[in-house]
Amino acid sequence: MKALLRLxxxxxxxRRLDGFALSVSGTDLIVGGRAHPLQLVLYAVFHLGDAxxxxxxxxxxxxxxxxxxxxxxxxxxxxxxxGYPVVGTTADYFAHFxxxxxxxxxxxxxxxFSGLFxxxxxxxxxxxxxxxxxxxxxLSHGEGEIHGMDHDDKxxxxxxxxAPTGTAVDRSVQVPIQxxxxxxxxxxxxxxxxxxxxxxxxxxxxxxxxxxxxxxxLGLHQRGAxxxxxxxxxxxxxxxxxxxxxxxxxxxxxQTVGGAERALQALSWLVLAVGLGGLMAVMLAxxxxxxxxxxxxxxxxxGPRHLxxxxxxxxxxxxxxxxxxxxxxxxxxTFFGGELLAAYGLAALPLTVNDSEMQLLGLVLVxxxxxxxxxxxxAYRLSLADGLIPRL
Amino acid sequence: MRGALRNLMTIxxxxxRHIDTNMAQTAIQxxxxxxxxxxxxxxCLCLPALTVDGGKSLFLHGPSGVGKSTLLNLIGGVxxxxxxRISVLGRLLGEMSGAERDxxxxxxxxxxxxxxxxxxxxxxxxxxxxxxxxxxxxxxxxGDVQAEARRLLAALDLDPALATVAATQLSVGxxxxxxxxxxxxxxxxxLIADEPTSALDAPRQAAFIDLLLSEAGAAGSSVxxxxxxxxxxxxxxxxxxxxxxxxx
Numbered sequence: 001m002k003a004l005l006r007l008x009x010x011x012x013x014x015r016r017l018d019g020f021a022l023s024v025s026g027t028d029l030i031v032g033g034r035a036h037p038l039q040l041v042l043y044a045v046f047h048l049g050d051a052x053x054x055x056x057x058x059x060x061x062x063x064x065x066x067x068x069x070x071x072x073x074x075x076x077x078x079x080x081x082x083g084y085p086v087v088g089t090t091a092d093y094f095a096h097f098x099x100x101x102x103x104x105x106x107x108x109x110x111x112x113f114s115g116l117f118x119x120x121x122x123x124x125x126x127x128x129x130x131x132x133x134x135x136x137x138x139l140s141h142g143e144g145e146i147h148g149m150d151h152d153d154k155x156x157x158x159x160x161x162x163a164p165t166g167t168a169v170d171r172s173v174q175v176p177i178q179x180x181x182x183x184x185x186x187x188x189x190x191x192x193x194x195x196x197x198x199x200x201x202x203x204x205x206x207x208x209x210x211x212x213x214x215x216x217x218l219g220l221h222q223r224g225a226x227x228x229x230x231x232x233x234x235x236x237x238x239x240x241x242x243x244x245x246x247x248x249x250x251x252x253x254x255q256t257v258g259g260a261e262r263a264l265q266a267l268s269w270l271v272l273a274v275g276l277g278g279l280m281a282v283m284l285a286x287x288x289x290x291x292x293x294x295x296x297x298x299x300x301x302x303g304p305r306h307l308x309x310x311x312x313x314x315x316x317x318x319x320x321x322x323x324x325x326x327x328x329x330x331x332x333x334t335f336f337g338g339e340l341l342a343a344y345g346l347a348a349l350p351l352t353v354n355d356s357e358m359q360l361l362g363l364v365l366v367x368x369x370x371x372x373x374x375x376x377x378x379a380y381r382l383s384l385a386d387g388l389i390p391r392l
Numbered sequence: 393m394r395g396a397l398r399n400l401m402t403i404x405x406x407x408x409r410h411i412d413t414n415m416a417q418t419a420i421q422x423x424x425x426x427x428x429x430x431x432x433x434x435x436c437l438c439l440p441a442l443t444v445d446g447g448k449s450l451f452l453h454g455p456s457g458v459g460k461s462t463l464l465n466l467i468g469g470v471x472x473x474x475x476x477r478i479s480v481l482g483r484l485l486g487e488m489s490g491a492e493r494d495x496x497x498x499x500x501x502x503x504x505x506x507x508x509x510x511x512x513x514x515x516x517x518x519x520x521x522x523x524x525x526x527x528x529x530x531x532x533x534x535g536d537v538q539a540e541a542r543r544l545l546a547a548l549d550l551d552p553a554l555a556t557v558a559a560t561q562l563s564v565g566x567x568x569x570x571x572x573x574x575x576x577x578x579x580x581x582x583l584i585a586d587e588p589t590s591a592l593d594a595p596r597q598a599a600f601i602d603l604l605l606s607e608a609g610a611a612g613s614s615v616x617x618x619x620x621x622x623x624x625x626x627x628x629x630x631x632x633x634x635x636x637x638x639x640x
Contacts, residue, residue, distance in 0.1 A: 292508045298470065299505075301498020301526040303491055387465035388503065389586060 026098030110160030319368025469493035502575030530578025
């Protein structure tokens with residue numbers, strides 16, 4: 001039974017890996033400076049790995065003007081808050097960003113940002129740091145690992161808290177992209193300009209249009225146009241850009257880690273086999289102790305066939321219980337362990353069980369039944385030989 | 393309406409009882425019985441003739457290994473004789489199919505064994521009710537099965553509070569009385585007890601046998617009682633000693 005449980009957990013892991021791809025959905029293309037597609041996707045969606053080259057703001061504007069493009073979400077990354085990534089973006093982020101099964105972001109509390117120094121925080125971050133609406137927070141330059149590199153002169157106010165998504169969004173601080181620009185007005189080459197600072201109430205006098213961004217998420221009017229648009233962007237003469245279909249890039253990732261996944265799968269099959277073997281061994285070993293019980297049932301009018309059925313039913317019950325417990329565990333894990341897994345950059349897992357897993361569970365039940373055949377047959381033989389009075 | 397239904401049930405019960413008493417003139421009749429485990433093996437049991445009349449009690453005794461258990465298996469229709477005929481309640485067991493013998497056993501025979509009589513994962517009450525689940529006939533004869541089970545448990549000196557307790561929590565003596573209640577529910581025609589008292593001490597043996605026989609008498613059941621202890625024979629109507637290879 002334990003083994004069946006473990007199998008379910010294993011299958012959950014596989015599913016969890018699939019869920020990775022669900023961190024971003026509805027986005028047709030991710031555009032950034034020329035880089036490896038995987039690097040771009042990992043950085044833009046999961047905030048993992050090294051930053052790919054920036055792209056110019058004008059290029060983003062031009063993309064937005066492309067007739068095939070329905071919406072665009074510029075992303076300016078690189079700052080952090082207590083180790084959590086900061087995402088500079090526009091209000092379109094809340095309107096168009098989708099994850100999982102095309103679910104839109106939802107605010108648990110508050111509203112999207114509208115003013116310059118307003119922030120919307122992810123669910124996990126808010127829970128972990130104990131943030132409420134109205135909380136004042138400071139961002140740090142870069143990953144925040146160097147002391148004194150804080151943007152402590154320009155604090156932000158939390159105006160919204162997002163509902164949990166099970167994606168990287170849960171761990172991010174979303175701020176207006178102009179405020180990222182504002183933060184760095186008095187910075188020069190990655191450090192605070194010495195003897196020169198611009199107070200927060202003065203920044204609106206400056207042009208806060210960003211010069212460059214890290215990436216831009218694009219949604220198209222028609223998905224079918226995606227290859228044409230991708231080719232156009234990749235062949236752009238003005239700037240070296242990379243346009244990636246997120247699904248394709250993540251598939252590439254799977255091909256890389258596919259070996260590990262297959263090994264995991266093989267292991268889960270092995271675990272299943274050992275588990276079923278254990279079930280059979282336990283049933284066979286328990287048979288001797290149960291000869292008395294079977295003799296009693298026999299005396300009450302049960303035929304040998306009844307006993308055969310009884311044992312098979314028992315095995316089926318045990319398998320079903322194991323499968324159910326496994327399902328339950330997977331569901332609980334998704335519910336309560338989602339944050340933990342999200343910490344490793346893994347994405348939302350849909351709670352529905354898909355067909356192939358149902359087939360797998362069915363297979364577990366059938367094999368549980370098959371495994372019981374030998375003990376049940378032995379019980380049948382024993383009950384014929386023992387009759388009503390087992391010789392123990 | 394309910395009254396009419398109850399009348400109908402009563403008539404039905406009386407009818408069943410009438411048929412049963414007609415059938416049960418002779419409870420067990422055995423002729424020229426021979427049994428061996430393997431076709432070419434030695435004869436394990438040889439019984440020229442045995443008759444138990446309906447409502448009477450038979451005491452079977454003999455040392456271990458003379459075939460007492462084999463005889464019970466034969467009467468229960470779980471084993472088949474090599475030669476000879478066994479008829480129970482006027483029906484020849486040899487002429488029935490295996491499934492027929494199973495349901496015949498469920499309908500007409502009640503068993504008590506030496507010990508570990510109860511299904512450990514069922515409550516006391518559920519253990520007593522088991523025969524009614526296997527046999528519609530016995531359930532009908534018991535009437536309100538729950539009430540009948542509780543009545544039998546009370547008649548066998550068991551605390552009513554024990555009815556819902558798990559079977560394994562009882563003492564050996566209590567377990568034997570629960571087993572007796574189970575064997576007696578639905579008034580089977582024949583009660584077969586295989587050394588039911590050997591796990592009890594001497595004073596409780598006699599008490600248990602008296603209780604068993606009086607309840608069997610009340611239910612109108614014939615009794616076949618097996619023991620290695622010939623001193624118990626005084627409690628029974630007839631007695632038969634089995635010796636190695638044959639019966640005297």
